[in-house]
Amino acid sequence: MGKxxxxxxxxxxSFIIDLEASRQDLNQPYRTGYHFQPPSNxxxxxxxxxxxxxxxxxxxxxxxxxAVWDVRIVWGHSTxxxxxxxxxxxxxFSPSQPSDINGCWSGSVTILPNGTPVxxxxxxxxxxSQVQNVAVPVNISDPYLREWSKSPxxxxxxxxxxxxxxxxxxxxxxxxWMGHDGEWRVIVGSSTDDRRGLAxxxxxxxxxxxxxxTKPLHxxxxxxxWECPDFFPVSITGTDCLETSSFGEVKHVLKVSxxxxxxxxxxxxxxxxxxxxxxxxxxxxxxxxxxxxxYGKFYASKTFYDDVKKRRILWGWVNESSPAKDDIEKGWSGxxxxxxKIWLGESGNELLQWPIEEIxxxxxxxxxxxxxxxxxxxxxxxxxxxxxxxxxVDVSFKVKDLEKADVIEPSWTDPxxxxxxxxxxxxxxxxxxxxxxxxxxxxxxxxSVYFRIFKSNDTKYVVLMCxxxxxxxxxEENDKATFGAFVAIDPSQETLSLRTLIDHxxxxxxxxxxxxxxxxxxxxxxxxxxNTNLFVFNKGTQSVDVLGLNAWSLKxxxxxxxxxxxxxxxxxxxxxNQY
Ligand SMILES: *[C@@H]1O[C@H](CO)[C@@H](O)[C@H](O)[C@H]1NC(C)=O
Ligand SMILES: *[C@@H]1O[C@H](CO)[C@@H](O)[C@H](O)[C@H]1NC(C)=O
Ligand SMILES: *[C@@H]1O[C@H](CO)[C@@H](O)[C@H](O)[C@H]1NC(C)=O
Ligand SMILES: *[C@@H]1O[C@H](CO)[C@@H](O)[C@H](O)[C@H]1NC(C)=O
Ligand SMILES: *[C@@H]1O[C@H](CO)[C@@H](O)[C@H](O)[C@H]1NC(C)=O
Numbered sequence: 001m002g003k004x005x006x007x008x009x010x011x012x013x014s015f016i017i018d019l020e021a022s023r024q025d026l027n028q029p030y031r032t033g034y035h036f037q038p039p040s041n042x043x044x045x046x047x048x049x050x051x052x053x054x055x056x057x058x059x060x061x062x063x064x065x066x067a068v069w070d071v072r073i074v075w076g077h078s079t080x081x082x083x084x085x086x087x088x089x090x091x092x093f094s095p096s097q098p099s100d101i102n103g104c105w106s107g108s109v110t111i112l113p114n115g116t117p118v119x120x121x122x123x124x125x126x127x128x129s130q131v132q133n134v135a136v137p138v139n140i141s142d143p144y145l146r147e148w149s150k151s152p153x154x155x156x157x158x159x160x161x162x163x164x165x166x167x168x169x170x171x172x173x174x175x176x177w178m179g180h181d182g183e184w185r186v187i188v189g190s191s192t193d194d195r196r197g198l199a200x201x202x203x204x205x206x207x208x209x210x211x212x213x214t215k216p217l218h219x220x221x222x223x224x225x226w227e228c229p230d231f232f233p234v235s236i237t238g239t240d241c242l243e244t245s246s247f248g249e250v251k252h253v254l255k256v257s258x259x260x261x262x263x264x265x266x267x268x269x270x271x272x273x274x275x276x277x278x279x280x281x282x283x284x285x286x287x288x289x290x291x292x293x294x295y296g297k298f299y300a301s302k303t304f305y306d307d308v309k310k311r312r313i314l315w316g317w318v319n320e321s322s323p324a325k326d327d328i329e330k331g332w333s334g335x336x337x338x339x340x341k342i343w344l345g346e347s348g349n350e351l352l353q354w355p356i357e358e359i360x361x362x363x364x365x366x367x368x369x370x371x372x373x374x375x376x377x378x379x380x381x382x383x384x385x386x387x388x389x390x391x392x393v394d395v396s397f398k399v400k401d402l403e404k405a406d407v408i409e410p411s412w413t414d415p416x417x418x419x420x421x422x423x424x425x426x427x428x429x430x431x432x433x434x435x436x437x438x439x440x441x442x443x444x445x446x447x448s449v450y451f452r453i454f455k456s457n458d459t460k461y462v463v464l465m466c467x468x469x470x471x472x473x474x475x476e477e478n479d480k481a482t483f484g485a486f487v488a489i490d491p492s493q494e495t496l497s498l499r500t501l502i503d504h505x506x507x508x509x510x511x512x513x514x515x516x517x518x519x520x521x522x523x524x525x526x527x528x529x530x531n532t533n534l535f536v537f538n539k540g541t542q543s544v545d546v547l548g549l550n551a552w553s554l555k556x557x558x559x560x561x562x563x564x565x566x567x568x569x570x571x572x573x574x575x576x577n578q579y
Contacts, residue, residue, distance in 0.1 A: 028330065029528045030505035033390040033556040034362055035318070036336035038076055039088055042067050042327075043334035045172075045228060045300035046315035047075055048109035048119050051308055053143035056080040058315065059092055059119075060336070061106060067327045073103045075121070078560055079144050083313070083339050084358045085558040092119070092135070092148045099123045099133050099154040106228060107132075108302065110176040110184075110207075110244075116140055118207060119148065120186060122171040123155060129167035131155030132188060134208065156210050157188065157202055163212050165190055165200065172228045175304070176207070177245040180273055186210070187217050189226040189256065197223035197256065197286070199231070201276060217254075218278040220286040224260040228300040231255075231278070232312060234268075234344035234351070241312035241343055243305045247273065251344060253351065254278055257300050258288060264301050264316065265290035268349060281349065291350065295416070295485040296467055296519040297321060298337060314342045314353060318506060321469075321479040321521040337519060338501055338508060345515070350488065352514040355501060359392060363552040372546040374433060374538040382534040387553040389504050389532040393435060395549040396497040399453060401542045404429035408454035408462050418452075419466035419484030430454075431464075433538035437502045438472065440526035441533065447472040447522050448537070449500055449509045453491055463487040463496065465511040465518065472522035483520065487512040495547055502534075503554075 037043060042063035050057050062076030063069060074094035078086040095101050100123025107121025119135040133154040138147035157173075159165035169191050176186040184207055187199040197220050201213040217231070233242045233250035242250060252271040257264045267284035271277075284290055293301055294316060301316030318335040320327055327333035340353040367384040374380065374397075385391050406429050412418050434450025447469055454462040465487050469480040489496060489512045501508040507520045527533070534551065538544050 030330065030523055031332070032335060032503045032506060032559065034084065034359070034554055034559065035338055035503050035506055036078070036086060036559060037332060037334065038062055038078075039560050040067070040331050041065070042069055042332070043076065043336075044069065044317050044319075045106045046302050046317060046336055047106050047121070049302060049304040049313065049315055050109040050111065050117055051304075051306050052111075052117055052145060054081070054308065055143045056083050057109075057145060058086070058336070062091060064091065064094075067331055067333045068324050071103050071124070073105065075104050082358050082361065083356055084361060086560050087558070088560040089144060089146055092145075093150060095123075097123070097133070097150055097154055099125045099131050100150070101126055102128055105130070106172045106300065108173055108175040109304070110186075112207065117145065120156075120173040120176070122173065125155065125158075127167070129159055130170040131159070132157035132170075132173050132210075151208065153208055156208060157212070166193065169225050170200070174229055174231050175244050177231075179276070180247075185276070187229050187231055189229045191223070191225040195224045196221050197226040197258070199226060199229050199254065199256070199278070213276055215277060217276065218286060223256075223258060223287045225258075226256040227259050228257040228264075228302065229255065230302055232303055232305070233271075234312070236344060236348060241305060241310060243307065251281075251348070252278060254280070254286060255293065255301065256286060261288055262299055263288070264293045264299060266293060266351060268344070268351070283349070292485070293351070293353070294337070294517040294519050296483040296517075297521050298517070298519045301337075303342060311341050311356075312343065313356060314340045318519055318521065322523055323477050326477070326523075335506055340517070350515060353517055354510065354514045355392075355499070359501075359554070362554040362557060363392065364555050365553045367549070367551045369546060369549040372549070374536060374544045374546055376538060376541050376543055379436070379535050379537040382536060382549070382551050385534050385551045385553050387532075388534040389438065389502065389527070389529065390554045390556065391502045391534065391551055392499070392554055393437070393502065393534065393549070393551040394497070394499045395435065395536065396495045396547045397433060397451070398495050398545040398547050399430055399491050399542075400545070402430070402453065402455075402461060402492055404542045405453045405455040405461060406430070408456055415464055415466075415484035415486050416482065417484075418464055419468065420482045429540060429542055431538070431540045431544075432466070433540055433544045434498055434536070435500055436535040436537055437500060437507055438522060438524050438527045439533040439535055440524065441531050442526070445471060445473060445524045445527045446535075447507050447520060449498065449507065449518070450537075451487070451496055451498070451511070461491050463489050463491055463512070465498075465509075465516050467507065467509055467518040467520045469520050469522050472520075472524060474525040475523055478523050483518045485511070485516045485518060487516045489515065
């Protein structure tokens with residue numbers, strides 16, 4: 001066995017499926033049934049998602065050596081036919097060159113006009129400086145793109161005395177786009193020493209020789225480092241989406257992940273192709289006041305254009321909320337959000353998100369309610385969802401007596417704070433009403449996702465959406481911060497919808513038809529397996545109508561095989577032939 005072969009088989013060994021351990025057993029109650037995760041170990045940012053020859057690819061920041069982050073970070077890789085079931089591939093690349101010897105960090109894929117995908121990624125070089133590198137597929141006939149080769153020309157972009165870029169703050173290249181002059185453009189996140197966030201712009205004719213533009217694409221003072229920028233067009237005429245280099249009937253979106261808050265913020269605006277600058281629309285500022293893609297645990301997100309279904313799909317890293325010792329004990333850390341379709345809402349000033357339709361292939365038993373009155377103070381169990389720990393619930397509410405809403409205090413401008421302070425025991429006119437998920441038999445443990453409606457004056461209402469983890473687990477060591485957001489909906493005109501994806505340790509909620517998303521991580525001790533229940537509740541003093549409720553048990557997807565036993569040996573496995 002040659003050295004390479006030996007290495008390869010060792011690599012494969014680490015992916016071996018331990019069938020004995022694969023049952024959702026009490027040792028692993030928090031592994032997900034349909035949210036993406038590697039067989040084991042640490043995962044953070046999604047990298048370079050794409051579809052190539054009909055196969056979906058997701059790369060991800062992956063530590064093959066353990067359940068916590070490590071400098072030897074590599075590009076993990078999985079492939080899928082449907083974005084739901086995933087097969088693990090060997091990591092695409094790991095630190096090997098002077099330009100990435102201290103880590104292969106985040107980046108993106110660009111599909112060249114001849115159809116070849118190319119990866120731009122950040123390497124940490126010998127001097128611990130952040131630089132941008134390129135990798136190309138070894139065999140473009142292989143739809144699984146299992147082997148990648150790094151260019152000897154790396155790094156392609158590096159901080160130096162002339163450009164003055166801080167070597168500790170220069171990372172996460174976006175998918176490149178081609179301008180009207182035939183030149184490629186790409187942005188890289190950065191910031192100056194006085195906390196001005198920057199989307200540094202580079203241009204190239206051939207994708208290898210890159211020149212820094214005189215101005216950044218966009219910048220904003222006092223925002224700190226911009227991580228994982230994402231820049232893409234959205235159609236102003238429909239929910240179909242556009243390839244990254246498209247122009248015409250479009251608006252542009254710039255998303256940045258602010259390291260100072262660990263949240264993802266977007267603005268909608270215009271890209272001036274002549275001046276090569278992006279200008280957010282009136283009312284948007286690229287800082288912590290901008291709308292968020294998700295108001296819970298969700299960071300370092302990235303979109304890609306799916307030319308198979310003409311849609312743009314968003315992935316985001318969903319971090320754990322548990323102490324590192326728990327992650328080490330369970331042998332893994334980090335999930336990806338369920339892939340979301342993302343598009344410009346009709347108002348033109350907000351993005352909408354929705355779970356991709358492929359989730360329907362996992363649906364099993366359905367429970368359906370039509371028109372049910374939720375009396376004040378009621379809690380009604382949704383019976384018949386056979387696996388309430390793995391479910392898709394879609395409910396719509398109509399509230400009649402809006403005049404009974406409490407008046408919102410002028411000082412209540414921070415939705416997360418209102419959600420945190422006003423717990424469920426506080427009664428008000430309208431709400432809280434919503435779902436109690438991952439609820440234990442004795443109702444000791446539950447995670448609630450709910451709305452409250454306030455009046456701002458006689459004719460205008462404020463809708464608050466909360467995801468409350470304070471009672472989600474008897475374990476007190478987890479981060480149980482409650483999340484909240486305002487939903488731009490007029491409850492006197494529109495129904496209020498809530499869709500929640502429940503998956504063992506993640507609760508991903510879409511309010512107002514995808515105007516607001518909130519993702520929570522929870523670690524119940526009692527609400528596990530058969531002992532998991534689902535309720536609809538209304539703790540307000542006025543009744544609320546449930547116009548419709550659909551709840552489906554979801555079967556497990558094939559997510560990179562099941563759990564990997566750290567002790568499994570090659571000889572024990574029958575699954576090697578799947579490679
Ligand atoms: C690291 O720094 C040394 C000294 O400044 C320089 O000679 C060398 O080229 C640098 N290496 C890389 C990979 O940039
Ligand atoms: C490239 O991939 C194709 C399709 O998987 C395969 O048939 C071919 O043998 C590969 N070529 C090399 C040189 O590995
Ligand atoms: C790289 O591109 C710049 C700007 O287009 C050009 O001036 C330079 O000669 C190019 N360098 C190489 C090595 O091709
Ligand atoms: C991830 O979660 C841990 C534990 O709650 C927390 O300490 C850390 O700041 C989080 N990191 C990010 C990027 O969200
Ligand atoms: C209520 O507030 C909205 C916007 O804040 C304003 O346009 C409207 O005139 C107000 N209505 C009343 C009756 O004060």
